[in-house]
Amino acid sequence: MNQPADLEQLWKTQPVDPAVKGEDMRKIILKRTEKFDRTIRRRNIREMIAAAVVALAFTAVAWGQHNAIERAGSIVLVAGALWIIYYLWRHGTEPPDPNPDQTLAGYQNALVRKYDHQIRLLREVKFWYLAPIYLGLLIGSAGLLKELADKGTLTWSAFLFPLFYTLIFAGIWWLNEVYAVGKLRRMREQVASGLEDGETQC
Amino acid sequence: MVAEPAVAERPIESYNERFCELFEAYQPALRRLVSAYVVNPADREDLLQEIAAGIWKSLPGFRGDSSERTWVYRIAHNIAIRTSYQARTRSVREPGLETSFDHPSGERSAEDALLVGERQRALMDGIRELTVVDRQIVTLHLEGLSAAEIEEVTGVSAGAIATRLTRIRQKLSARVQGGRRE
Numbered sequence: 189m190n191q192p193a194d195l196e197q198l199w200k201t202q203p204v205d206p207a208v209k210g211e212d213m214r215k216i217i218l219k220r221t222e223k224f225d226r227t228i229r230r231r232n233i234r235e236m237i238a239a240a241v242v243a244l245a246f247t248a249v250a251w252g253q254h255n256a257i258e259r260a261g262s263i264v265l266v267a268g269a270l271w272i273i274y275y276l277w278r279h280g281t282e283p284p285d286p287n288p289d290q291t292l293a294g295y296q297n298a299l300v301r302k303y304d305h306q307i308r309l310l311r312e313v314k315f316w317y318l319a320p321i322y323l324g325l326l327i328g329s330a331g332l333l334k335e336l337a338d339k340g341t342l343t344w345s346a347f348l349f350p351l352f353y354t355l356i357f358a359g360i361w362w363l364n365e366v367y368a369v370g371k372l373r374r375m376r377e378q379v380a381s382g383l384e385d386g387e388t389q390c
Numbered sequence: 391m392v393a394e395p396a397v398a399e400r401p402i403e404s405y406n407e408r409f410c411e412l413f414e415a416y417q418p419a420l421r422r423l424v425s426a427y428v429v430n431p432a433d434r435e436d437l438l439q440e441i442a443a444g445i446w447k448s449l450p451g452f453r454g455d456s457s458e459r460t461w462v463y464r465i466a467h468n469i470a471i472r473t474s475y476q477a478r479t480r481s482v483r484e485p486g487l488e489t490s491f492d493h494p495s496g497e498r499s500a501e502d503a504l505l506v507g508e509r510q511r512a513l514m515d516g517i518r519e520l521t522v523v524d525r526q527i528v529t530l531h532l533e534g535l536s537a538a539e540i541e542e543v544t545g546v547s548a549g550a551i552a553t554r555l556t557r558i559r560q561k562l563s564a565r566v567q568g569g570r571r572e
Contacts (some may be wrong), residue, residue: 204425285472289451382471
């Protein structure tokens, strides 16, 4: 049987990757942090520009619109796009990672809380991002369909656009609420099961 | 008595220097720790950078309530554990231990080196198969931390640590001795 000292020796003499100077590592982590912040900032700016374009375009549409229902749809869309800009400006930052300077159980609890928070944020996407735009599009489409019906020119092809954007919105909903939330849930379960292991066996 | 300047009032240069000193002092231990969580060289480097970033961010909050050593290990293990959860969720199958890096014992015969390499591989495989708490306890123990220091890092009582260590050491010794998977 090996003595503990053997294990310690095997552990301490294991081959490791070449060393890096402290100053070089400091530069690497600063670059990493800046890159991460820049990615988030650029993503938010892209989303805000897209929402601003939508708001401007549908303001013009609402302005020249004679059909009251279509105009209402455009106004809802503009309001939704402005709301998205506000939301991203106000809450567009990633929640920080838990402070690692705590005991394992404390850190695991903090991780569970972080995952819960992220899951809640992803579940809210349908309310602050999808619903206002989708509602505006639905109202606008209803107005257009009514207009076509009044003129007697309503055909099945008029339903293609509503079907198209419904599928797009359903896809975005699925990505957020099923795929991303599912992934976070699995991570949360891993952490929670580790927490149970620590609690039951200590 | 002259009061210590508040952490926020300290010049940023002192944090830079302190970080560099800390990182260089603990780098070998941190690299061993990283190997207990991930095998792939790119993942190892990534995890080391995350740990370094964790130390860098936490440094202004370090008030010396615990020893510097336990503080560094606490941060490192917590970040390594978070990363290992993410890796497991991504279902990344870790490849075998890489053999391309520098070996500290260059004068060993090829046969001895092979044997030691096999035993180290068995030890690392055994450690990676442990639960996160056991993994944390045994790696801290192998780094030479006392039960009281391990308690400070993990929050697990010293008594429970001793019980766990007996069981883990037996398991790992059997693994190293036989090179078998349990």
